[in-house]
Amino acid sequence: MKELAIYSAFCVFLVCITSCIELPQKDPVLPIPAYGNNPPDSSLEQIIFKYVKHFPNETEIAIGLISGDSTSYYGIKRRNDSLISVDNRNSAFEIGSVTKTFTATLLAKLAYEGKVLLDDPVKKFLPVKMRQSSLGGKEITLKHLANHTSGIPKEPENISFDWSIEGSPYKVYDKTRLYYYISQQLVLRSVPGEKREYSNLGGGLLGHILTLITNTSYESLLLESICEPLGMIRTFVSIDSARLQYLVPGRTPSGDKTANWDLNVLTGGGGIKSTAEDLSKYLSAQINDTTFYYLTQKPTFQYTENNVAGLGWAWYADRVKNRRYVDATGGTGGYSCIVIFERTTKKAIILLTNVSAFLASKGDYISKMGIEIHNTLYKDDFKQN
Template sequence: MKYALILLLCFWSNSAFSQIDTATNAQTKDILPESKTDLIFNKVNTFPNNTQLAFAFIKNGQTYYYGVKRLNDSIVSINNSESIFEIGSITKVFTSTLLAYLVEENKINLNDNINDFLPFPMKDDIKITFKSLANHTSGLPRIPSNLAMANPQNPYKGYDEDKLKAYFTEELSLLDTSGMKSQYSNLGVGLLGYTIAIIEEEAYSELLQQRIFAPLHMSSSTANRQEINKGLVKGQGPLGQETSNWDMEVLSGAGGILSNVEDLSKFALAQFDSSHTALALTRQKTVHVVNNVDIGLGWAIINREPKNKWCWHNGGTGGYSSSMVIDIKNQNAVIILSNLSAFHPNKGNIDQLSFELMESLEE
């Protein structure tokens, strides 16, 4: 989703009303009254059967969970707070968090060139900084030109370190060289994760475990799908058909994490703790994008009135869509994970729903 689309998130569905079975705990009902379950229905009722949405709501620092599933053209509430989904590009916030730890430890500077840390030279000696990878100002394209996508259901599978090296040494071409224009790039953040792993001499998935998942007790989160023994929700294609999980391989830093709303709520709560200074660094403005939107390191920063900000990122893969919004000032957050394909025509309903529910937490 382009950041400019944030400005269009005032759309409300006019679909026919049908009551959701709100079989959830009393505490959740306090922050999710009937009017909000109606809102959820209006966004979900165009999704295919067997689509699940898992929600985490954080209000004033307190966490609540809710889940729905579309079954036989009805929507019922389910308990899926522990169910695991691909989180797609929300991964980019975690990659930027690893970057922030290296900066905090004085191992690198945001304006350092990654060229000095890579085991191969860039074509034409093009220089790329760490910050430009994290805020999408590097000028790199969204995907590398030598990504063949032999399997559209698993497009990054087979894109390994050798292919990455071949692209940057032989085919590298920047779309923009000003360093001021933010152009979303999976390649850029994938390269960032790859470079961080080289600096730390550790696999990207292990760095996530050591630096973020274990300290925050995110026991169900991983960038290695083989570690998941149970609880993985099957991804669905645009028509609701079961589809392949994505193997991001060398570009895992752009979208390789799998998690659940319980774990992501722990990551959100950590953002509210001022002692986590590396997390605070990711939320600092690095570049202005459009109107009321800036970019930090990974996060999109939505400037709201009066003098408040939301930090946001969404995600999408062939079988999943997600959105995560946090409000540091009020200690509120909405997290949505789903097995709705990013290629479904109404995928934007996930983003719209996360923003509208965030507004409801302010009421």
């Protein structure tokens, strides 16, 4: 009976806000089908309900669907075991490891401008001597950090995963600890460029190296190189009183509020906060740009028969027959997300939540929901291509 009540409320209140990028900031939020010329079909409602019913109260979802030049936004919040509509396209969520795609894009921009080479060795830019910068005669390069083939472990050994630290265990992991690790403890797990193993440390180290190259902070580099040119006015790293007003509180798996993550020196691996509307601009650039954004998607390493790594992104061909798409997922203590796009059809999905990544122990709901929405709504595109 509870699920029936939730679904009934969901069908009444789910909102579709259909827009182009120029959409006014304060459009009315009205029930379907009173507003918008692209209301969601029942399949989208059913998919969302299928997963949201597992989330705790006070969790929130912001969805953006891009189709060519049009973007539709959907906002849902679970409260008192009911689903209500919210206009949260301009509300910020932590995006976790999707940050790595921004870091790779920053690298691609520097490479496109001729300021670095993707094959530059990492040791060239560090102020300390690496304990191990090569293996099997192959040096770790900037490209290896961006496509997860560096051989660097997923996490540094000298970090204590004490979850009682407010702001995440990474908060106390500063430059001094990073330099100690790479100069005294680092042991490569594989020959650089020969095996893809996901590395949060690698993404964070790349972000730090970019700050050394440009002599600026990661956030300043992000804002100047990506956010300001694209008009992404609510994408940021550091939290101040103004940003706190539109930052959706993170939630634990049980639904309690939790502190926002501070990744300190490893910010480039997962420290960005953003909105559905801002990410729609970012993905539109990834879809349409032919310069440094496109450079991030060029294949750099094939790690399975159907899967290819770019810089920060990964191409997948095994989830949808005869078609490849690009995706990235992210998760922190209080948030989870997935973004998916396909250049050929100019379609994309943004799914942001304040559902803890640790809820994944009960099922990887966010990734599964995003992929199911993608495969269901865009199935006709796959048939035609």
